[in-house]
Amino acid sequence: MAEEQRQYRIRRPRNFRPRLDIFNVYNDSEFRKRYRLDQQGFLYVTELIREVIANRTERSHAVTPEMKVALTLRYFATGKMQLCNADDFGLSQPTISRAISQTVDALTAPHIITRFIDFPTNPMEIQRIQADFYRIAGFPGVVGAIDGTHVKIVAPHDYEEVYVNRKNVHSINVQVVFDANFILRDLVAQWPGSVHDSRILRESGLWDGFEQNQIPAGCYMLGDSGYPCKRWLLTPYLRPAEREYQEAFNRAHKKTRSVVERGIGQLKRRFHVLHDEIRVNPQKASKIIMACGILHNICKQRNIPLDDDENEEDVDDPNVEEVFQPVPGGPVADGALFRENVARNHFMMDD
Incomplete structure (x- = not known):
């Protein structure tokens, strides 16, 4: 009976929420207000740590390095991690928390610290x-x-x-x-x-x-x-x-x-x-x-x-x-x- 149930079980499709395209939605002033960097500065930071925070697999809807940096900057700007989700990033709270931790670890690597401070x-x-x-x-x-x-x-x-x-x-x-x-x-x-x-x-x-x-x-x-x-x-x-x-x-x-x-x-x-x-x-x-x-x-x-x-x-x-x-x-x-x-x-x- 258990085998038959496994055979007929229908797997529910995952429901991916659309993710915000922050580069096309906000003008320069709005972008800086939300993320504290301008768009060029945002891209500079992303390239600085891209290799460290990039996903090793390219599975569907993987969180991109750009998204991880955006989540982290939004959290730093507001102090409210839940606002990251409220801003239509389309991610679960555990995913947001992991992405921020990964980005913070990358930004505080010793070679990054000595380069900028x-x-x-x-x-x-x-x-x-x-x-x-x-x-x-x-x-x-x-x-x-x-x-x-x-x-x-x-x-x-x-x-x-x-x-x-x-x-x-x-x-x-x-x-x-x-x-x-x-x-x-x-x-x-x-x-x-x-x-x-x-x-x-x-x-x-x-x-x-x-x-x-x-x-x-x-x-x-x-x-x-x-x-x-x-x-x-x-x-x-x-x-x-x-x-x-x-x-x-x-x-x-x-x-x-x-x-x-x-x-x-x-x-x-x-x-x-x-x-x-x-x-x-x-x-x-x-x-x-x-x-x-x-x-x-x-x-x-x-x-x-x-x-x-x-x-x-x-x-x-x-x-x-x-x-x-x-x-x-x-x-x-x-x-x-x-x-x-x-x-x-x-x-x-x-x-």
């Missing part, structure tokens, strides 16, 4: 970046502005308590360094929200690069008072003495360092997934953050604008600074002396 070491590039920073407020030698920003995540199953930040929200504390043109020069997205900015820096390759003189002398980063003051990392005076050059130093420091706050704002407004709670485990969330950073730099390199005001500061992560507490006997005193030397030489007014 790279701290300057070439002397000519360093001089150009320093000149760009100098034009902001006359602060010499700056090659980057550093800060931490929190990206909210759903409470993880493992080590849940270490992801709770000082606002009692689960997050990943992301270290970012921007240059004067709002290009990301460093991005570390692997630390739980409870970890202090200064520890993230101390454990990063950036710290080793400066401490081991891989980055030339005379190059400074600017950070807030949550970081240690060092010969290569200048922080503001907490209590400026009655000396005009210290006040002038602080003014120039604040104006120049605002680049990182504005850069964070641009990054999070371009990819709203970074504003919302990312509902995946911390490891996947870290990859999503890194992928957004890479795509942000691609947009900058290709002059793809934001639709809103790029000068708006990061309202999601207000600047509530924690003062760095030096370890007794540490090198902070040397950094403070060096800062004083920079302030005297460059910000002291002639009598």
